[in-house]
Amino acid sequence: MSQVALNYLNATKGLKSWFCTLDHKRIGIMYLICIAVAFGLGGFFALALRLELISPKEILFTAKQYNQLFTLHGAVMVFLFIVPSIPASLGNFLLPLQLGAKDVAFPRLNLTSWYVYVFGALFCVYSMVAGAVDTGWTFYTPYSIDSATSVISMTLGAFILGFSSILTGVNFIVTIHKMRAPGLTWFRLPLMVWALYATSIIQVLATPVLAITLLLLVLERTMGIGIFNPALGGDPVLFQHFFWFYSHPAVYIMILPAMGIMSELVTTFCRKDIFGYKMIAFSSLAIAIISFLVWGHHLFVSGQSDYAAMIFSLLTYLVAIPSAVKVFNWVATMYRGSIQIKAPFLYFLGFMFLFCIGGFTGVMLGALSLDVHLHDTYFVVAHFHYVMMGGTVMAFIGGLHYWWPKMFGRMYNETLALIAWAFVMLGFNMVFFTQFILGSKGMPRRYYSYLDQFQPLHAFSTVGSWVLAVGFILMAFYLIDSLLNGKKAPSNPWGAMTLEWQTQSPPITENFLETPVVTHGPYDFGMEKQS
Amino acid sequence: MSMLVNKPHHVAHHFASEAQEFESARLGMWVFLVQELLFFGALFVAYGIFRWWHPQMFIEAHHYLSWKMGAFNTVVLIASSFTMVMAIRSAQVNERKPLISYLLLTLLFAGVFLGVKYIEYMEKIHHGLLPGHFFSAQGVSEYLHLFFGIYFTMTGLHGLHILVGMGLLVWLLVRAIRGEFHSEFYTPLEMVGLYWHFVDLVWIFLFPLLYLIG
Amino acid sequence: MDTSLQTESLLHTGTTFFPEGVGPFASSMDSLFYFIFWGSVIIFVPLILVSIYFLIAYRRKRENQLATKQMTHSTFLELAWTVPPTILVLIVFVWGFKGFLHMSVAPLNSxxxxxxxxxxxxxxxxxxxxxxxxxxxxxxxxxxxxxxxxxxxxxxxxxxxxxxxxxxxxxxxxxxxxxxxxxxxxxxxxxxxxxxxxxxxxxxxxxxxxxxxxxxxxEANSGDDLPLDKLGEKLYTSKACATCHSTDGTSRVGPTWKSLFGSKKAFVGGGTATVDENYIHESIVNPGAKVVAGFDNVMPTYAGSLNDREISALIAYIKTLQ
Missing domain, CATH: 2.60.40.420 (Cupredoxins -  blue copper proteins)
Structure with missing residues (x-):
């Protein structure tokens, strides 16, 4: 073996050099590890849930344990995994690299965010061992006021995790405004950066509302201040409004960075300039803004006024259009490209397929009358899994494969990646397409037991979850294996144009030997022909 | 003042220039304050909704609050904002002794504010006007406890922000005494100043909404 | 599931996605669903076919192969895929809103x-x-x-x-x-x-x-002619006791009724008692008064929901479950 070049991974040694690091790349890796653990944990809960649902009778868990399982699955996946997933791990690693900067604007704040995340996660873990919360991840009042389980620790956990998210958002906004390399104008930014920018805006504006809402819930349980408690003159629906004022934009915290990754993947693997750069960039911002005005579509059957429902429905359709435009732009980008089908591009294709289904079913749910029938059924469960898992998780994994050589300097096994992808796609559709039918036929969500007639479909869905699990286990295996035995990665294995590929793999501690000067757009593949 | 030696400031490694560092800090602070605004914003919305539902109860409830103490505290906080501005100005013109005095004064005003708040709280506790389960006062209106639930949450969180601000002021004071702030470098002063004005501003909304209803 | 009545199958009636529709809302709602469904298919299938065509036609064959054309925008295309979907979703919106209004205004004679x-x-x-x-x-x-x-x-x-x-x-x-x-x-x-x-x-x-x-x-108030324990057995399912109490000894949300009568129970917060008529009566009317240890205080009161004869019937029924 030849001498390994000095890089951010081997620059300093020992645990302390990691836990006290200010290097955005190391912090990104630390997030990545935490997020992978959270995903494993949430996935484990999901498998347990599906196993119980293979029969309408009691198999492994009582009704209470089942309720705790689906709550923990939701809470872990939302607060610990998917909200921080792309921005905090890949975003942290990439943002300064793509900007040609040495680090984010506030490195110490960045490390603090990670510690805040871990601190919040500890609260969540405590809640799991100390009488696992059973309210559902939405904590709806008054159930969450009365529940005898450990609601407070989970609520505080989510509250603290929210601050981690806010601080990361503040950091990214300032970094994008102030840390760009010379010549890197706004319209030369990679679309991943635009996506992270829009995401950060939502993180900063929406998360504090969740924070105060959860704080009020804690006060409700400890002191009974009564704002959300109907028994004391309060209003439980107000809680839902506050909760979704955060949690709907949070959906876009999850999907916008995924869309950013899509733009990076399609350009690189087609060697094409992106089609409709400005449309994609501005649609990210448009989504970020409109996303604040659609929360009421979660409350169509709650008894809010018909006119409020009408406006929320209309705005919901307006926010769907920019997402559709992006999909069309990506397909157009493939036109007359030079397309190379590698693992990251497979996940690009997977995203396109699954996200479209998620989007179309979203159009169904946004229709006021249809939502009355479909609300709180398995149809909704299937819909948001198509968007969140079929969208965000696919993009996250695609991005992880894409930047893996940059992060660790190693290549993974391409054949195993293809097999794992096939398992994931097959398993995912088995689990969740079935649930569309279950839901529109009337199967309500969060049900421990169900009518006997639904059993065949439930059983099929459960078998699908095993296929899905095999795919993810295989993926974990070959990715870890690549760290030990993988081929050494060149600095630019995919022939990409953005700045992170112009430094070595893995990069040195301060990213670039000398600050790059940018003279062209992020996907200017046309230049190669001329030169 | 020239006999005091100013400590030179070193720009952090990842910034290209002092200006970039300062601009970044200021933008970051503003973005953070927007976050704070939304944090309190949700509480103001809750206040608005409950006041709309129970206008009579809110009018009755505010009679239990002393508008004189509230007004006094408003004046104290506005004065503290002024001394904070003067502290920054003193740093900009390299006057260290006034800088330290103004910071001390700001700290003092903050302490006075919390002292008055403490007296007010004790009075409420004495009359059983606590939120939730602890509420024991008898009022004419139903749901009087809701007002005090909102009152204690809002003023409590605001008080917490004052307390955090006092911690920051002590930190500034230590650095000011060490001579770290001068015309070349006063970023932390400016940032805490922004925070302090925001906290004042929240009070300027809280005072009429809670004390001067009806 | 303990439901005394067999209901119409949801899965095996109706269309692929919907159970059989009954009443005034089903037809409009189902048509809207299938309108969106086929609209989506008409957009989705060509999108996938085009993507597959691109994948095959423009596949990279040489390592250094470049794209044959760089195209960054086309106003015509962008309008073509922005305006029609917008019109479509607006149709869906109006359709959905009309249906929703229909559902929210009840006829006066209802x-x-x-x-x-x-x-x-x-x-x-x-x-x-x-x-x-x-x-x-x-x-x-x-x-x-x-x-x-x-x-x-x-x-x-x-x-x-x-x-x-x-x-x-x-x-x-x-x-x-x-x-x-x-x-x-x-x-x-x-x-x-x-x-x-x-x-x-x-x-x-x-x-x-x-x-x-x-x-x-x-005959709404029939049951008067039934013997008490038989009436109690009927009430056990019809008044939803069966949701939480079993009669075969398994533990659900509440204590089982098997061998309940005459047994000695310890309560949450201390104290014990033998289960007799008075205890059962109290537990039905005021369930929170004495909660059996190991269970949560979740049962609502049945005061007003059951008359005296019905409570006596339940007591008689429980007595038979030894």
């Missing part, structure tokens, strides 16, 4: 029935003073308005065949209306998560023909 959601059963109060649990009986071809409220947490009343759903809130009334145009038994679900018995919080809408409905009204 019959009003009060619905109360409690953990974990539905109670229905009819205009003539009758009450029923777990079974909503309505005449066919008659508009019915449900005036709903909850005694504890939020529930939601959902009848898939009727395509209706509305949250049921504590301290507030919400409304729902329907008009069943076909005789049959239809499944009711609770669709807002409400705790351990959420998935057992079921009910049945019995739609009767006009004559059967008259008969039902006439």
């Amino acid at each position: 019959q009003e029935i009060h619905v109360s959601g409690k953990k974990w059963f539905w109670e229905f109060s009819y205009p003539n003073g009758n009450k029923g649990i777990g079974e909503l009986v309505v005449p066919v071809d008659t508009p019915v308005t449900l005036l709903m409220t909850s005694e504890d947490v939020i529930h939601s009343f959902f009848v898939p065949n009727f395509r209706i759903k509305r949250d049921v809130l504590p301290n507030r009334y919400t409304k729902l209306w329907f008009e069943a145009d076909k005789v049959g038994n239809y499944q009711v679900f609770c669709t807002e998560y409400c705790g351990d018995g959420h998935s057992a919080m079921l009910a049945v809408v019995r739609v009767l023909s006009a004559e059967d409905y008259e008969d039902w009204l006439a």
Whole structure:
């Protein structure tokens, strides 16, 4: 073996050099590890849930344990995994690299965010061992006021995790405004950066509302201040409004960075300039803004006024259009490209397929009358899994494969990646397409037991979850294996144009030997022909 | 003042220039304050909704609050904002002794504010006007406890922000005494100043909404 | 699942995605669904086919192969895929809103029935003073308005065949209306998560023909001629006791009734007692007074929902379960 070049991974040694690091790349890796653990944990809960649902009778868990399982699955996946997933791990690693900067604007704040995340996660873990919360991840009042389980620790956990998210958002906004390399104008930014920018805006504006809402819930349980408690003159629906004022934009915290990754993947693997750069960039911002005005579509059957429902429905359709435009732009980008089908591009294709289904079913749910029938059924469960898992998780994994050589300097096994992808796609559709039918036929969500007639479909869905699990286990295996035995990665294995590929793999501690000067757009593949 | 030696400031490694560092800090602070605004914003919305539902109860409830103490505290906080501005100005013109005095004064005003708040709280506790389960006062209106639930949450969180601000002021004071702030470098002063004005501003909304209803 | 009545199958009736539709909302809603569904197929399938074509036609064959054309925008294309979808979703929006308004305004001549959601059963109060649990009986071809409220947490009343759903809130009334145009038994679900018995919080809408409905009204208070323990057995399922109490010794949300009578129980917060008539009566009327150790205080009061004869009947029934 030849001498390994000095890089951010081997620059300093020992645990302390990691836990006290200010290097955005190391912090990104630390997030990545935490997020992978959270995903494993949430996935484990999901498998347990599906196993119980293979029969309408009691198999492994009582009704209470089942309720705790689906709550923990939701809470872990939302607060610990998917909200921080792309921005905090890949975003942290990439943002300064793509900007040609040495680090984010506030490195110490960045490390603090990670510690805040871990601190919040500890609260969540405590809640799991100390009488696992059973309210559902939405904590709806008054159930969450009365529940005898450990609601407070989970609520505080989510509250603290929210601050981690806010601080990361503040950091990214300032970094994008102030840390760009010379010549890197706004319209030369990679679309991943635009996506992270829009995401950060939502993180900063929406998360504090969740924070105060959860704080009020804690006060409700400890002191009974009564704002959300109907028994004391309060209003439980107000809680839902506050909760979704955060949690709907949070959906876009999850999907916008995924869309950013899509733009990076399609350009690189087609060697094409992106089609409709400005449309994609501005649609990210448009989504970020409109996303604040659609929360009421979660409350169509709650008894809010018909006119409020009408406006929320209309705005919901307006926010769907920019997402559709992006999909069309990506397909157009493939036109007359030079397309190379590698693992990251497979996940690009997977995203396109699954996200479209998620989007179309979203159009169904946004229709006021249809939502009355479909609300709180398995149809909704299937819909948001198509968007969140079929969208965000696919993009996250695609991005992880894409930047893996940059992060660790190693290549993974391409054949195993293809097999794992096939398992994931097959398993995912088995689990969740079935649930569309279950839901529109009337199967309500969060049900421990169900009518006997639904059993065949439930059983099929459960078998699908095993296929899905095999795919993810295989993926974990070959990715870890690549760290030990993988081929050494060149600095630019995919022939990409953005700045992170112009430094070595893995990069040195301060990213670039000398600050790059940018003279062209992020996907200017046309230049190669001329030169 | 020239006999005091100013400590030179070193720009952090990842910034290209002092200006970039300062601009970044200021933008970051503003973005953070927007976050704070939304944090309190949700509480103001809750206040608005409950006041709309129970206008009579809110009018009755505010009679239990002393508008004189509230007004006094408003004046104290506005004065503290002024001394904070003067502290920054003193740093900009390299006057260290006034800088330290103004910071001390700001700290003092903050302490006075919390002292008055403490007296007010004790009075409420004495009359059983606590939120939730602890509420024991008898009022004419139903749901009087809701007002005090909102009152204690809002003023409590605001008080917490004052307390955090006092911690920051002590930190500034230590650095000011060490001579770290001068015309070349006063970023932390400016940032805490922004925070302090925001906290004042929240009070300027809280005072009429809670004390001067009806 | 313990439901005394067999309901129409949801899965095996109706279309691929919907159970059989009953009442005024189903046809418009189902058409809207299939309009979106086929609209989506018409967009989705070509999109996938085009992508596959691109994948094959423009596949990279040499390592250094470049794209044959760089194209960064086309106003025509961008308008073509922005404007038509916008028009389509606006049609969907108007269609959905019209249907929604139809559902929210009940006809003036509708019959009003009060619905109360409690953990974990539905109670229905009819205009003539009758009450029923777990079974909503309505005449066919008659508009019915449900005036709903909850005694504890939020529930939601959902009848898939009727395509209706509305949250049921504590301290507030919400409304729902329907008009069943076909005789049959239809499944009711609770669709807002409400705790351990959420998935057992079921009910049945019995739609009767006009004559059967008259008969039902006439014999509504029957049961007077049944012996007490038989009446108790009937009430065990019809009043939803079975949701939480088993009769075969298995432990559900509440203690089993098997060998309950005469047994000695320890209570939450100390104290013990032997289960006798007075204890059972108290536990039905004021369930929180003495909660058996190991169980949560979750049972709602049945005071007002059961008359004295019915409580005696339940006691008699429990006595038989030795």
